[in-house]
Amino acid sequence: MADLLAEYDARLRTEAEMHGAVEVRRAGPLWIARFDGDHLFVTYRELDDTSARVGEVSAILAADTTVRTAEWKTRTHDRAPGLESALTAAAFEPDEPESVMLGEATTLVDMDPPAGVTVRRLTTPSEIRAALDMQDAVFGEPFKAESMLAAILRQQTDGESIEVWAAEADGRIVSAGRIDRIPGTAFAGIWGGATLPEYRGRGIYRALTAARARSAVAQGVRWIHSDSTEGSRPILERAGLVKITETVPWVWQRNEI
Template sequence: MNKIEIMREYNGHERQRINAFNGVLTSDKDLSKFVSEDRYGSYISYYRFNENQASTIVKQQLDYFNRRNVSFEWKTYSSDEPKNLPDCLLENGFTQEETESFMVLDLAMTDNIAVEESLITEVSDSQGIRDAIDVQEQVWGGDLEWQYRYLLALKKASPDSISIYVIYDNGQPVTSAWITFNGDSPFAGIWGGSTIQSHRGKGYYSLLLNKRIADAKTRGLKYLTIDASDMSKPIVSNRGFTVIATTTGYTSPTR
């Protein structure tokens, strides 16, 4: 797998062109950003500029979002320029999040694994999506209301752009995950992939992973991507995902 070429394709198809539901995509020569209609959920999608511009551009983006009274995330990729961007973000009060591995699966090089469909519920209404987000909040903490609204808006506006899955135990949502599709992009992205503490070790994460791999292959896509935590990385590595870069999120200072 040519990591440089994969990253170039991904940047063009996924970071510079995104599903701008529940917000707007704004681009100029230096960067692309998604501006959410909510207080949270905005982010810098793509960037590329010189090191001597970094401090100025960071301050410009802070001013842009502050004037709109919204928080935003700036996710850095180890493959991107400039290399001094993380230092500039920290110097301007951003909070550094955990580093993850941006990993890609060549779908032509992996086989389907039988999926026990009876354990999986695909959700599309407000209650089902709420259940999916409830799992995420239990696992990761915090208020993810903005994410609930984004997923609901995306599912309503473009139902073929996302599939959301929940595993229930006696009516309780215990695992959730989703997969997104972006128009004619050769990439699909998998997100969520979380199980509450009391139900780990039952293979639910792998079940939804294999389901989403099958979804992407059925659609004839070329690649599947994930930002993998240290917990997820060994599991997806066993399914053939390759590390292309590392990513680190930086959250803007609150006002």
């Protein structure tokens, strides 16, 4: 596992995490990215002067009122003494921990959908928007679909390899997720996996993951990684991926007056 963690740190941190950003700035060890819409994203490797670095980000948030939300991404294996206290003092709140999963893409490819379910890549904006709306409903995060759709369409227009896949049953989308190949690496990330509650436990999500993995392998991808909730982690573990660390997103939201 140590080798996988080292590969993750070397290939998928800092610049790779800025993939898809419309604006990137540096503040010492921090990478600060603006994505489509009103969201700021902060990542790093190692930190010493944590209070000062959090203060720099707080100053950016205070100055730029177009930013409505921010995420400071942490990993449990990083060294950043005092970071949690500094983030709490700056009005960031921890979200649910997620497992960082990593493994060979070929371990995921062998799973067909159950009877009555079709898995396919979505290609039109209306189809993609329908999948994103379903994910919003599952995750309880309204109004993210519009900004996410804009980001996906922009990346596709720019020639970047981001795909949205869905499983359909009974005339509707019941599960969906993205796969995003990281330029210049042999990695792809699987993101946004969501399945309607009444369709869980049938192997649909596993089949959706297999379809995404097959597409990635066909494009030369060797490794798949994912930040997984406790709902999807066991599925990926059974498929051969390994938990190498945990990530906790610390979230900030602007208070509207």
